[in-house]
Amino acid sequence: MKKISYGLRLYLFLSFLLDPIYFIYQLISVLRGKENPKRFWERWVTKQIKRPSGKLIWLHAASVGESLSLLPLIEKIIADNRKINILITSTTKTSAEILENISERQIIHRMAPHDTFFVSKRFLKYWKPDLAVRVESEIWPRILLELKKNKIPNFLLNARFSKKSILRIEKQAESASFLFSLFDRIHVQEKSTEETLTKVGVERQKIKVTGSLKDSREILPVNEDIIKQFQTVIGEQKIWLAACTHPGEDEIVLKAHKKIGGLLLIAPRHIERGKQIASLSRSMGFSTQLRSKAPNIRAETAVYVADTMGEMGIWYSLSRAAFIGGSLVDKGGHNPVEAMQFNTFILHGPHIYNSEEKYEKLQEIGLCFQVSGEKDIVQKILSVQGSNKKLGLKLNELIDTQTALKEALSAVNSALTHRL
Numbered sequence: 278m279k280k281i282s283y284g285l286r287l288y289l290f291l292s293f294l295l296d297p298i299y300f301i302y303q304l305i306s307v308l309r310g311k312e313n314p315k316r317f318w319e320r321w322v323t324k325q326i327k328r329p330s331g332k333l334i335w336l337h338a339a340s341v342g343e344s345l346s347l348l349p350l351i352e353k354i355i356a357d358n359r360k361i362n363i364l365i366t367s368t369t370k371t372s373a374e375i376l377e378n379i380s381e382r383q384i385i386h387r388m389a390p391h392d393t394f395f396v397s398k399r400f401l402k403y404w405k406p407d408l409a410v411r412v413e414s415e416i417w418p419r420i421l422l423e424l425k426k427n428k429i430p431n432f433l434l435n436a437r438f439s440k441k442s443i444l445r446i447e448k449q450a451e452s453a454s455f456l457f458s459l460f461d462r463i464h465v466q467e468k469s470t471e472e473t474l475t476k477v478g479v480e481r482q483k484i485k486v487t488g489s490l491k492d493s494r495e496i497l498p499v500n501e502d503i504i505k506q507f508q509t510v511i512g513e514q515k516i517w518l519a520a521c522t523h524p525g526e527d528e529i530v531l532k533a534h535k536k537i538g539g540l541l542l543i544a545p546r547h548i549e550r551g552k553q554i555a556s557l558s559r560s561m562g563f564s565t566q567l568r569s570k571a572p573n574i575r576a577e578t579a580v581y582v583a584d585t586m587g588e589m590g591i592w593y594s595l596s597r598a599a600f601i602g603g604s605l606v607d608k609g610g611h612n613p614v615e616a617m618q619f620n621t622f623i624l625h626g627p628h629i630y631n632s633e634e635k636y637e638k639l640q641e642i643g644l645c646f647q648v649s650g651e652k653d654i655v656q657k658i659l660s661v662q663g664s665n666k667k668l669g670l671k672l673n674e675l676i677d678t679q680t681a682l683k684e685a686l687s688a689v690n691s692a693l694t695h696r697l
Contacts, residue, residue, distance in 0.1 A: 279454055279455045279458045279478070280451065280455065281452075281455050282449070282451040282452040282455070284449065284452055285418060285451075285452040285455060285456070288418055288419075289394075289418060289419060289422065292392065292393045292394045292397075292418075292419040293393070293394045293395075295391070295393045296391070296393050296395060296396065299320075299391045299393060299396075303317065303320065311369075311370055312370060313370055313373065313388075316373065316388050319387045319388035320388050320389065320390055320391050320396070321390070321391070321396060321399075322390055322396060322399040322400045322403055324403065326385055326387070328403060328404055328405065329362045329383075329385075331360055331361070331362055332360070332361055332362065332407045332693055333361075333362040333363070333364055333404060333405065333406050333407055334354065334361060334362070334363050334364070334406065334407065334408045334409075334410065334689065334693075335364045335366070335404060335406035335408070335409045335410065336350075336351070336363060336364070336365045336366075336410045336411075336412075337365070337366045337367070337389060337409070337410070337411040337412070337415060338365070338366075338367050338368075338372065338411070338412050338413075338415070339367065339368045339369065339372070339389075339412075339413070339415045340367070340368060340369045340371070340372045341369065341371050341372045341375060341586070342491070343367075343372070343412045343413050343415070343435070344365075344367050344372040344375055344376055345375070345491070345494065346412055346413075346435055346489070346490040346491040346494070347365070347412060347490070348494065349490065349493045349494055349495070349682050350434075350490060350682060350685050350686065350689075351363060351365075351379075351384065353682065353686050354686065354689060355381060355383055355384075357686070357690070359383070361383065361693070362383050362384075362385070363383055363384045363385070364385050364386075364387065364404055364406065365379075365384065365385070365386045365387075366386075366387050366388065366389040366390065367386070367388070367389060368388075368389045368415075371548075371586065373386065373388060374586075375586065375587075390420070392417040392418065392419045392420055393419060394419060397417075397419050397420040397423045398423060400420070401420075401423055401424070401427055401429070406429055407429070407430075407692075407693060408429070408430045408431075408432070408689065408692045408693060409424050409429055409430070409431045409432070410431075410432045410433075410434055410685075410689070411432075411433055411434070412433075412434050412435040412436075412490065413435050413436060413437060414436065414437065414438050414439075414442055416456055416457075418456060421456060421459040421460075422459065424459070425459050430461050430692040430695075431459065431460050431461055432460060432461060432462045432463070432464070432685075432688060432689075432692070433457075433460045433462070433463045433464070434464045434490060434681075434685050434688075435464065435466060435489060435490045435491070435681065436463055436464060436465045436466065436470055436474075437465065437466045437467065437470050437489075437631060438470060438473060439608075439609055439631075440607070440609070440630065443473050446473060446474075446477055447473070447476070447477065450476075450477040450478065453477045453479075454477045454478035454479060457474055457477075457479045457483075458479060458480070458483075460483065461483070461692070462483060462485070462688050463479070463483050463484045463485070464484075464485050464486075464487045464681065464684055464685060464688070465484060465485070465486055465487070466486075466487070466488060466489045466681075467486065467488075467633070467634060468486055469630075469633075470486075471484050471486050485684060487680050487681040487684040487685070488677055488678075488680050488681040489612065489614075489632075489681055490681045490682060490685060491612055491614065492612070492614050492677075492678040492679075492681065493678050493679055493681060493682035496590070496618045496619070497589050497590030497593065497615055497618065497619075498587070498590050499590040499591055499594050500588070500591060503588075503591050504591060504594055504595065506573060506574065507574050507595055508595075510573075510574045510575065510576050511540060511574065511576075514539045514540050515537075515538070515539035515540070515597075515662045516539060516540045516541075516542065516595050516596050516597070517534075517537065517539070517540075517541060517542070517596055517597070517598050517599065517600075517658050517662070518541075518542045518543075518544065518592050518593065518595070518596035518598070518599040518600070518621075519541065519542070519543045519544070519599070519600045519602065520544050520589065520592065520593070520599050520600065520601050520602060520611070520615075520616070521544065521545070521546040521601060521602040521603055521611040522543060522544070522545050522546060522554075522600075522602035522603075523545075523546055523602050523603050523606050523608055524550070524606070525605065525606040526602050526603075526605045526606055526626075527543060527545070527554050527557060527558075528557060529605060529650060529651050529654070530543065530600060530654065531557065531558055531561050531563070531580065532561075532651045533651045533652075533654040533655045533658070534563070534579070534580065535561070536655045537654075537655055537658050537659060539579075539662075540574075540578065540579065540580075540581060541579065541580045541581070542581050542583055542592050542595065542596060543558075543580065543581070543582050543583065544583040544589060544592050545582070545584065545602075546602060546603065546611070548569075548584040548585065548586060549584075550584075551567055551568075551569060551582050551583075551584025552567065552584075554582050554584075555567045555580075555582045558580040558582065563579045563580040564577045564578050564579045564580070565578070565579070565580045565581075565582065566578045566580070566581045566582065567582050567584060568581065568582060568583045568584055568585050568588075569584045569585055589615060590615075590619070593615060593616055593618070593619035593621050594619055596621055597621065597622060597661060597662055598621060598622040598623075598624065598657070598658055598661040598662065599616050599621045599622070599623060599624065600623075600624040600625070600648070600654060600658075601613055601616060601623060601624070601625050603628070603631075604625040604626035604627065604628050604629050605626035605627075605628070605648075605649075605650070606626075606628065607628045608628065608631075609628055609629065609630045609631035609632075610625055610626070610628055610629035610630070610631050610632055610633075610636070611631070611632070612631070612632050612635070613625070613632060613635055613636060613639060613645065614635065614678070617639070617644075622644060622645075622646070622661045623636075623639060623644065623645040623646070624645075624646050624647075624648050624653075624654060624657050624658070625645065625646075625647060625648070626647070626648060626649065627647060627649065
C-alpha cells in the first residue's frame, strides 16, 4: 500500500469524530429543502430493508447525471443474471427521486452513507457487498480504505475530473496516488484523465480508456402528445434550445433571442433555477412560461423554461439547433451525445474539456459550432434555421457508444466470478 500523506492521515483520524457534525449538517439540509426528511436515517444505515441473500453489487452515483449513466449497466447486469442483487446509493435528493422509481425487484435504492469511520463500518457490515462500483469522481477516503481492508473488489468507472479537481489532484499528488491505488480497476472517459492519474503515480495497468457510460444510453424518451400540442400552437415559428445552462449563460442566450425571435426553450442544468430564469426573462420583456407552473404552451410565449426532469428528449425533438451549456462558463461543457441522437445542430462555448474529443469530431463534419457570446449565437442559429441541410446522423459511426458499457460489464462479471 502506498504512503499516506499527513493531510489524509488527519482526515482519516477526524472520520472517527465527524458523526455529530454530519448530523447537524444534514438537519440544515432538511430545513433548506435539499434533503428528504423521510429518508434522513438512511445515511446512518438503517435496517428497514433486509439485505437480500446471494451476491450483491453496490453501485454509487453522486447526482442525476452519474445516476443516469449507470442505468444501461444495471440493465445489462440484470439481463445477464437474474440472481444478482444491486444496491444503488446516491447523494442528492433529485437523483434519489429518479432512482427510487426503478421497479426491478433486484434493485434497492438507499441514500449514500456518510464517510465516517462508524457509518462506513456499519454500512459494509450490514450490506456485505461482493463488489463496489462508483462513477466519475466520487472519492470517499474512509469507505475506500474500509473496502480495501475487507478485501471487497472496488472499481471506479466513467472517471473524469474538472479543471479544479485536476489541479487539486496534482497539488496533493501523494494523497491522490494513495486513494486511487485503493481501486482495483479505473475506467476513464478520455486519455487526458489517464494522463492525470499516471502523472501522480497511479499504476497504468489499473487504468483503461473506455469512453463514457453515458454514451451507451438509449435515445431519450419522447412524449408525442406533448410534441403535437407544441406544434399545433406554435405553427411555423422557429424553435431553438438552450440546454443544461448554468448561471451566467441564461442572460447571454436571452439577449441573443431578442434578435433571433420565435420560441426559445431553456432547460437549465439544475431545475431549481427555473423560477430565477423565468424572472430574468420577464425582466427582459419576454412573454415567459415556466413548465412546472403552466405546462401547455401558449401562442404568445417567447421563452419557455423547462424546469422538469426526464423530458430533454422532447426539447431536442422540437429544436433544429441547441446551445449546450456549461461551455460559455467554465464548467467543461456537457456531453453532446443526447443532442446528436436527435440530429440536432450543436452550438457550444470555448470550455468543452469534459467531452473535447466528441466536439472535435462533430466540428470536423460541420455539425457543431463554437460560439463566444451573443453575436455568434445569433449568427449561427439564424444560419442553421435557414439551412436546408439534413443531418441524418448514425451516431455509432461517429462515436463508439458501447465500449464503456462492454468493458464495465466485463469487469463486473470477472470480479464476481473471482469472488465465487
